[in-house]
Amino acid sequence: MNNSSLSRRGFIRGATGVGLGLAVGGGALASGCTSISVAAGGDGGDLLDRLRASGTVRMGFANERPFGFINAEGNLTGEAPEIGKAVFQRLGVDSFEPKLADFSSLIPGLKAGLFDVIAAGMYITPDRCAEIEFTNPDYNAPAALLLRQGNPLGLSDLDTIVKQQARIGVLTGSVEQGYAADLGIPAGRTVVFPDQSSGIDGVRAGRADCLMLTRLSLVSALGERPGAGLEIGETFIPTVNGEEQYGAGGFGFRKGETGIVDAFNNELAAMKDSGEVLKLVKPFGFSQDEMTDLTAQQLCTGTAG
Numbered sequence: 001m002n003n004s005s006l007s008r009r010g011f012i013r014g015a016t017g018v019g020l021g022l023a024v025g026g027g028a029l030a031s032g033c034t035s036i037s038v039a040a041g042g043d044g045g046d047l048l049d050r051l052r053a054s055g056t057v058r059m060g061f062a063n064e065r066p067f068g069f070i071n072a073e074g075n076l077t078g079e080a081p082e083i084g085k086a087v088f089q090r091l092g093v094d095s096f097e098p099k100l101a102d103f104s105s106l107i108p109g110l111k112a113g114l115f116d117v118i119a120a121g122m123y124i125t126p127d128r129c130a131e132i133e134f135t136n137p138d139y140n141a142p143a144a145l146l147l148r149q150g151n152p153l154g155l156s157d158l159d160t161i162v163k164q165q166a167r168i169g170v171l172t173g174s175v176e177q178g179y180a181a182d183l184g185i186p187a188g189r190t191v192v193f194p195d196q197s198s199g200i201d202g203v204r205a206g207r208a209d210c211l212m213l214t215r216l217s218l219v220s221a222l223g224e225r226p227g228a229g230l231e232i233g234e235t236f237i238p239t240v241n242g243e244e245q246y247g248a249g250g251f252g253f254r255k256g257e258t259g260i261v262d263a264f265n266n267e268l269a270a271m272k273d274s275g276e277v278l279k280l281v282k283p284f285g286f287s288q289d290e291m292t293d294l295t296a297q298q299l300c301t302g303t304a305g
Contacts, residue, residue: 047253048091048260051116056095057088060115062103064171064196065220066284067121067249070098080119082280083138083268084251090267102194104173107131110252118252123175129300133257135264137248137299138277140292142235143176144215146203146222149229155210157236158183167191169199169208175245176212182240196221204228214247216285246304248294 051057059081061068068078076098085096099115106118110132124134145155146169153164161168162183169191170176180190191208193199199211200221211218215235222230238245253261271277278291298304 046259047116047257048263051088051260052092055093056097057084057093057117058097058099058115059084059117059119060099060101060106060109061118061120062101062106062195064103064120064217065224066216066286068119070100078121079139079281079284079286080121080249080251082284083271083277084117084119086271086276086280087264087267090271091263102173103171106173107252110254113254116253121249122252123247123249124296124299125175125178126300126302127178128252129296131255133253133255133261134296134300135251135253135261136268136296137250137292137294138268138272139281139286139290140246140248140294141214141216141290143212143238143247144218144235145233146200146211146213146218147231147233148203148206148209149231151231151233153209156233158212158238158240161185161210164209165189166209167207169193169202169211171195171199171213174213175247176238179212179238179240179245200225200228200230204230216290219285243302246294246299248292248299248304250296 059068059076061076061078061081063069066079068076068080071077076096081096088096099109101109103120106120106122107128109115110118118132121139122128124137128134145157147155153166155161155164155166158179160166162185167189168176168180168185170180170193172192172194177190177192191202193202193211196213196217199208199213202208203211215232218232222228222232251264268277272291278286278288281290294304
């Protein structure tokens with residue numbers, strides 16, 4: 001995706017009757033976002049009441065295919081926004097407003113009240129659960145490595161990256177960055193990129209030996225780069241300190257907003273049972289294999305598996 005897809009006009013078309021409010025991380029807030037209202041504690045019911053009253057939910061996303069991105073027509077789409085739109089409509093909130101952020105700025109932006117929900121396919125981890133409330137996950141996706149054509153270093157997973165002393169590319173604030181740190185991969189061999197597109201460019205230019213993301217993310221992104229001289233390795237479940245790391249993602253709300261989380265989970269469960277979730281995400285490369293019955297509690301407490 002080129003930068004022209006992120007024009008102000010594109011965002012205005014992407015919102016349902018609502019203009020662009022802000023971008024977080026890497027730039028100043030857009031003019032017009034001058035006040036922030038954050039619910040103070042409580043069970044989250046007040047947030048849902050306010051969203052129903054306003055008719056609009058502000059969705060934070062990081063422009064990563066296929067999870068949440070602006071398409072060529074300038075519309076916010078992807079796995080998380082499409083599920084989010086459907087759930088919120090069932091909850092009586094019919095419009096949405098896209099809020100772009102660097103991935104590492106999503107949680108700080110949410111906590112600061114710059115948007116109402118993180119709709120970016122964010123992995124649910126114990127560390128993140130300590131900062132925000134998560135809904136139950138709507139997908140589970142194994143990891144893969146983006147490699148130069150022919151895979152000259154023979155990389156296939158984290159173990160081979162460590163053994164080969166290869167340079168791993170990761171996105172800033174991502175779980176993959178945490179995996180690299182936990183495995184003792186030194187900073188000099190951990191190449192941090194601000195977004196998906198720059199990570200792909202980094203591998204292509206030889207600044208990193210691989211880029212670690214979900215297979216879904218890499219397949220979607222590489223589809224926009226025909227003839228790039230890159231390939232995607234086999235999928236794997238990362239193992240850190242002897243524990244398998246399950247990549248299941250959900251929607252994030254501020255701490256204390258448990259009422260809206262419960263309401264969201266109820267609607268999400270009904271949509272999973274009816275097959276609506278799978279129907280919504282199939283266009284983005286998801287299949288039945290990525291559907292999951294894991295819960296946020298299992299992922300937050302590290303008891304999944």
